[in-house]
Amino acid sequence: MTAGQIYYATTLLVYAGVDVMACIGLNLQFGVSGLVNFGFIIFQAAGAYTAAVMSMPPAAGTFQQYVGGWQLPFPLPWLGGALAGGLLAIPIGLIVLRRLRADYQAIALLVISIIANTVITNARSFLNGAAGLALVPPPLSGVVDTKTVGYQWLYVGLTMLGCAGAFVAAGRIVHSPYGRTLRAMRERELAAASLGKNLVLLKMAMFVVGGLIAGLSGAVLVGYIGVWAPNTWLYPETIVLFAALIVGGRGNNLGALLGALLVPVAFEEATRFIPQFGPPGFIPAMQRVAIGLLIVGFLWFRPSGTLPERRRVFPKAQSGGMRDGDAAEGFRGSPAFDGRPARAASLAPGPSLMPEGPPPAAASVPRLRAENIARHFEGLRAVDGVSLELYPGRLTGLIGPNGAGKSTLLAVLAGTLPASAGRIVLDGDDVTHLPAFRRAQRGLVRTFQLSSEFSQLTVLENLLVAVPGHPGDTLVGALRGRRSWWPVEARLVNQARALLDRFGMSAAESQYAGDLSGGQRRLVEIMRALMLRPRVLLLDEPMAGVHPSVVDEIASVLEGLRDDGLAILMVEHELSMVDRLCDPVIVMAQGRVIGQGSMTVLRQQREVVEAYIAG
Amino acid sequence: MSIYGAAFGFGLVSAAVIAIAAVGFTMQFGIANLINLAYGEVMISSAYAAWALNQAGVNIWAGVVAAAAFGAALSFVLNRLFYTPFQRRGAVLIGLVIVALAAGLMVSNILLAIVGPDSVSYTMADAVVLRAGGLILTWVQLVIILISAAAMAAVHALLTFTRLGKAMRATAANATLARNCGIPTGRVVDAVWVITGALSGIAGTVAAINSASFRVADGATYLIVILAAAVLGGAGQPYGAMLGALLIGEMTELSAAALSPQYKEVVAFAVLVVVMILRPQGLLSKIGALGSAG
Numbered sequence: 008m009t010a011g012q013i014y015y016a017t018t019l020l021v022y023a024g025v026d027v028m029a030c031i032g033l034n035l036q037f038g039v040s041g042l043v044n045f046g047f048i049i050f051q052a053a054g055a056y057t058a059a060v061m062s063m064p065p066a067a068g069t070f071q072q073y074v075g076g077w078q079l080p081f082p083l084p085w086l087g088g089a090l091a092g093g094l095l096a097i098p099i100g101l102i103v104l105r106r107l108r109a110d111y112q113a114i115a116l117l118v119i120s121i122i123a124n125t126v127i128t129n130a131r132s133f134l135n136g137a138a139g140l141a142l143v144p145p146p147l148s149g150v151v152d153t154k155t156v157g158y159q160w161l162y163v164g165l166t167m168l169g170c171a172g173a174f175v176a177a178g179r180i181v182h183s184p185y186g187r188t189l190r191a192m193r194e195r196e197l198a199a200a201s202l203g204k205n206l207v208l209l210k211m212a213m214f215v216v217g218g219l220i221a222g223l224s225g226a227v228l229v230g231y232i233g234v235w236a237p238n239t240w241l242y243p244e245t246i247v248l249f250a251a252l253i254v255g256g257r258g259n260n261l262g263a264l265l266g267a268l269l270v271p272v273a274f275e276e277a278t279r280f281i282p283q284f285g286p287p288g289f290i291p292a293m294q295r296v297a298i299g300l301l302i303v304g305f306l307w308f309r310p311s312g313t314l315p316e317r318r319r320v321f322p323k324a325q326s327g328g329m330r331d332g333d334a335a336e337g338f339r340g341s342p343a344f345d346g347r348p349a350r351a352a353s354l355a356p357g358p359s360l361m362p363e364g365p366p367p368a369a370a371s372v373p374r375l376r377a378e379n380i381a382r383h384f385e386g387l388r389a390v391d392g393v394s395l396e397l398y399p400g401r402l403t404g405l406i407g408p409n410g411a412g413k414s415t416l417l418a419v420l421a422g423t424l425p426a427s428a429g430r431i432v433l434d435g436d437d438v439t440h441l442p443a444f445r446r447a448q449r450g451l452v453r454t455f456q457l458s459s460e461f462s463q464l465t466v467l468e469n470l471l472v473a474v475p476g477h478p479g480d481t482l483v484g485a486l487r488g489r490r491s492w493w494p495v496e497a498r499l500v501n502q503a504r505a506l507l508d509r510f511g512m513s514a515a516e517s518q519y520a521g522d523l524s525g526g527q528r529r530l531v532e533i534m535r536a537l538m539l540r541p542r543v544l545l546l547d548e549p550m551a552g553v554h555p556s557v558v559d560e561i562a563s564v565l566e567g568l569r570d571d572g573l574a575i576l577m578v579e580h581e582l583s584m585v586d587r588l589c590d591p592v593i594v595m596a597q598g599r600v601i602g603q604g605s606m607t608v609l610r611q612q613r614e615v616v617e618a619y620i621a622g
Numbered sequence: 623m624s625i626y627g628a629a630f631g632f633g634l635v636s637a638a639v640i641a642i643a644a645v646g647f648t649m650q651f652g653i654a655n656l657i658n659l660a661y662g663e664v665m666i667s668s669a670y671a672a673w674a675l676n677q678a679g680v681n682i683w684a685g686v687v688a689a690a691a692f693g694a695a696l697s698f699v700l701n702r703l704f705y706t707p708f709q710r711r712g713a714v715l716i717g718l719v720i721v722a723l724a725a726g727l728m729v730s731n732i733l734l735a736i737v738g739p740d741s742v743s744y745t746m747a748d749a750v751v752l753r754a755g756g757l758i759l760t761w762v763q764l765v766i767i768l769i770s771a772a773a774m775a776a777v778h779a780l781l782t783f784t785r786l787g788k789a790m791r792a793t794a795a796n797a798t799l800a801r802n803c804g805i806p807t808g809r810v811v812d813a814v815w816v817i818t819g820a821l822s823g824i825a826g827t828v829a830a831i832n833s834a835s836f837r838v839a840d841g842a843t844y845l846i847v848i849l850a851a852a853v854l855g856g857a858g859q860p861y862g863a864m865l866g867a868l869l870i871g872e873m874t875e876l877s878a879a880a881l882s883p884q885y886k887e888v889v890a891f892a893v894l895v896v897v898m899i900l901r902p903q904g905l906l907s908k909i910g911a912l913g914s915a916g
Contacts (some may be wrong), residue, residue, distance in 0.1 A: 113716060299725065
């Protein structure tokens with residue numbers, strides 16, 4: 008190879024490395040967690056600028072204006088660049104990720120990206136404005152001769168090292184229980200929150216991790232090309248990265264890698280070899296048009312990309328084989344449960360997913376007490392001053408005509424909707440102002456009326472994702488690697504399988520939950536709630552659309568849970584089932600409680616009969 | 623005479639321009655249920671369509687009419703080609719945002735390939751300056767305000783008095799129910815794209831008239847200001863967008879007088895972020911809503 012060819016090859020390799028890093032970072036956010044970060048490129052820019060001013064000489068006496076100029080030795084500029092990307096993610100994340108709906112998030116990030124570029128362009132004294140920074144010294148200049156071919160290969164090596172680091176970290180995250188939680192959040196945020204997942208924290212974490220990787224990619228790039236200006240990080244650059252993920256396969260790290268190689272590298276490089284034609288700027292413009300077509304075309308014809316996200320199939324026999332005792336043992340001894348004894352019970356004959364926590368309280372003390380709960384929607388009083396108490400060991404029914412406010416009440420109790428007025432007390436603590444995930448962590452768990460399975464998770468994963476305190480379900484745990492969490496995982500898989508077996512769903516364990524029938528999804532949701540080991544369970548029409556034979560199974564499981572001391576509230580329209588299971592029964596109409604007592608008593612109250620039973 | 627008096631006048635003109643654009647944008651969101659990130663690009667493309675005619679010797683006000691037709695046609699095509707197919711397939715809102723962004727990228731780069739990146743401006747008669755109180759407006763700016771007022775009145779009349787307008791409101795409130803009641807929602811949505819496309823075409827051209835020169839890259843900055851006005855007023859609400867336009871127009875011009883004109887968009891952006899955090903439903907949350915924003 009001539010020197011020119013070598014230079015070309017190394018340049019291509021460094022660019023490829025930078026794009027691969029960026030795509031892996033964006034994949035964690037967009038592909039895995041569902042965060043549509045239209046401002047991704049500014050995190051790369053932050054890393055590039057930071058690395059530049061950390062390695063450049065002081066600005067005084069040069070023709071450029073910039074802050075910093077610390078001349079720090081390698082690898083500090085690279086680390087600083089990564090850190091800058093991660094740190095920038097914190098304030099932006101705090102603005103964007105807390106209260107905004109997903110589409111507003113995307114728009115806000117796009118706008119932030121455009122504005123950041125405008126500000127940097129206009130504020131010349133900060134980072135040299137529109138002209139940008141030039142003459143950024145390459146890493147190790149002064150230590151080694153940076154003009155040699157050997158240095159080129161050294162740089163390629165360092166880039167690949169950065170790539171490998173990002174790839175391994177992202178892989179550990181994606182394939183861990185933490186990654187499963189992220190995917191659950193991507194699929195259905197409300198349901199994930201109702202299982203005790205702290206969505207804001209999860210998003211912030213991925214924002215920061217993605218920011219770190221983006222920052223590193225910027226630092227690597229600027230060290231190589233030596234210049235960095237606002238026109239290198241306009242918002243369409245982010246769209247190119249999105250195109251790469253959509254083409255490669257979002258959610259799959261290998262897909263991200265492939266996409267990076269196909270779109271920014273191969274696609275943009277390929278145009279070097281077509282003869283120049285048209286006015287200047289014509290070919291780059293057409294490239295962008297093609298990027299748009301790639302996005303739309305892939306979303307239409309192959310939305311999951313070239314290498315789709317892989318379905319996780321767990322091996323049939325876990326290490327050590329599945330003994331009867333395994334499932335029954337439950338979580339006992341797992342570090343996640345800090346030695347609290349799980350009550351010994353076997354899954355096989357009776358329900359055994361016992362409530363944890365305080366010893367069974369006297370049945371006269373309510374687990375959950377709601378006082379004068381109200382919920383208004385723009386003047387409509389959906390729930391209007393409802394009080395109720397749920398006792399351990401009782402299955403309370405909630406009936407009433409459509410529009411009575413039953414589901415709204417459930418949502419307010421679980422924290423999915425904030426209460427407009429009233430007080431909710433769980434085990435003696437006021438939880439009125441706690442978000443849904445905190446209530447779930449305290450054992451208050453709900454199911455949804457409309458099916459709310461995590462579609463792109465398998466049935467088994469749907470169950471596993473609900474388990475609290477899994478050592479692999481934290482960022483640190485995930486990064487430690489599979490060995491640190493696999494023992495717990497294996498035990499949980501057995502437990503989940505036992506539950507699936509009980510509900511006749513074993514055959515479907517590795518199917519995507521989104522491919523199930525309506526009734527099966529219902530079951531998945533109930534099993535998922537049980538995996539959380541709730542103390543108070545709020546069920547919204549758990550039997551709607553379920554096959555009659557399975558209805559009986561659900562009923563007997565609920566009876567078992569009730570006898571084990573769980574406090575259950577169940578919205579149900581099938582009165583025969585309410586008759587069989589529920590005592591007491593609360594009747595709601597027009598947002599208020601109009602009757603309460605056993606079904607026998609209620610049948611004799613005229614108001615109740617008129618409002619509901621006869622109606 | 624203070625600089626702020628003049629800035630207030632400029633603010634009125636800006637507000638007039640933004641209002642035309644933001645009402646169209648917000649109607650697309652409310653009725654067609656789509657955040658059309660290609661909106662700014664449609665505006666700038668229409669402005670260039672008027673520019674092409676203007677170069678050929680056509681009066682710029684006739685160019686506004688042509689730009690309205692161009693914007694309507696382009697929006698109709700974008701919807702039929704990209705948005706409706708994905709919506710029919712049940713793509714979620716966020717997927718459509720990505721499609722719209724890709725569509726915008728294509729529109730702006732096709733335009734870029736044709737006209738190039740440099741700034742251009744319209745040829746038009748020298749502006750006569752009108753003074754009234756503290757306000758200084760050119761005749762051209764006055765016409766822009768009148769066009770905007772006429773457009774707002776037309777949108778109001780459309781939504782309030784016509785069958786089509788009522789069908790639009792029904793579609794916005796609940797498209798499935800509207801369809802079941804015999805409203806041809808597909809054709810209603812087509813009409814929405816034509817009408818809002820015409821609005822975006824007018825808006826793009828008057829924005830270009832109002833600024834000394836314009837270039838392809840302006841599409842993205844238009845979008846920020848429009849988003850700010852639409853979100854401030856409450857996404858999906860035409861009357862909210864009008865109010866939002868007035869506030870954003872005045873805020874950007876007054877702050878430009880006080881600070882520096884380079885940061886107009888930054889001010890709009892700051893408003894956008896504050897509104898998104900503190901009151902994501904916008905100032906007018908339900909009054910005059912074209913259906914839920916969710």
